[in-house]
Amino acid sequence: MTTDPGAPRPPRSGPLTKEAVLHTAVAMADRSGAGVPSMRNLAERLGVKAMALYHHFRNRPALLDGMVDRVFGEIEPPPEDAEWREAMRRRAVSMREALIRHPWAIGLMDSRTEPGRATLRHHNAVIGCLRSGGFSIAGAAHAVSVLDGYIYGFTLQELSLPFETPAELEDTADSIMRGLPGDEFPHLAEMVADHVMRPGYDYAEEFGVGLDLILDGLQRRRESWR
Amino acid sequence: MTTDPGAPRPPRSGPLTKEAVLHTAVAMADRSGAGVPSMRNLAERLGVKAMALYHHFRNRPALLDGMVDRVFGEIEPPPEDAEWREAMRRRAVSMREALIRHPWAIGLMDSRTEPGRATLRHHNAVIGCLRSGGFSIAGAAHAVSVLDGYIYGFTLQELSLPFETPAELEDTADSIMRGLPGDEFPHLAEMVADHVMRPGYDYAEEFGVGLDLILDGLQRRRESWR
């Protein structure tokens, strides 16, 4: 079965549009967990042959660019006049949520080339909020760099974990730990046993811990970053 | 040209080993910038047919796991009894360097499943250093989470930049800025003009800025993270 999930083909009205293609591509990537669909599968879902897509996108990377830009469009941008710290926190949370909603997106980051309009708009809003919160240009650049780095990196790690519920975590953790000499990696073993497998542990909570640490640091340095 | 770069095939002595395959795979991925080689290309370089590789690796993902583990093996682990802050700084720098030396590795992170021995050894050393530096188990978990998140995320962003030298940066930046209304993204435009394109700007320096911010935060919280 090559095109299992979902409706075989909705009869379209009128010609395809870039936006319609991107919408369907994102929807397909979100289900199926198998990442971005192939050109043929995407086309079939749209009731069209693969080569038709090349009339709307120069090539596959161009389509991926468009998909990533759509994800950026979903991130709640900070209002320009908002208090910077709270605004940055909300933006970080919103960004992580978007990346988790579209787990295929973060793996595409490292091959994207041209930022789309939603992406530019987003970055512009972030910088604007920091600037009006009292950050210098250099300071805002530093802030964006740490924050975005942390958000991407944390989420990348989170998505690469081979489990989703705490119960699965427990299974995975001791299936990894089993088969190890046990005293070869004592610190790791201790952390898994006493911390990770503690009932109620939820890795997602870690996000806020690191985020607040970074926001504190930004607040403390804001003045001195001239 | 399908197998352009490098020697056609070195005559091997004796049978292939896992390690030899991984060594060649990493070397090929490092050159060529085109990411991990295909099974056929890798096999050809080893003087062997593609299917021979499946006698040493269950499938392609297993080979990728091995490659990632080799990258972890290159990261300088912190000595257990070292002063934690300096040790963490060195480890972060070493990790970023390894990821930049092997730019294909970070894109593989989100699909890896079983951590290899070098990976486990590395994490064990990091946790051990933090623990003997006075971090509680929970504190060490927090520290690892922020630090690794930042390192991955920063490097991911850095690698996705479509330039390498400051000169290329300048070209890219204003080729993006050109064609925009200019007053649509004023804050972004300002930052590019006044900061990024300032002579001597080097994005790589940002790494240390964020890293020190995080290390400060960790130092400040170490005691209270019980």
Next chain:
DNA sequence: TGGCTACCTTTACACTGTACGGTAGCCCTT
């Protein structure tokens, strides 16, 4: 009427991972 354009299809090519089955040489046991 003729031509131009936008949109889509057909065909083809080079490439991918890998399932399945075979073969040549070695070692161990009877």
Next chain:
DNA sequence: AAGGGCTACCGTACAGTGTAAAGGTAGCCA
């Protein structure tokens, strides 16, 4: 010495990929 099993490799084949090249068709404008 004969047989059996094991390791290491090869050949073939299949279903899938992105996309270049070329062709078709419908609608619009001169």
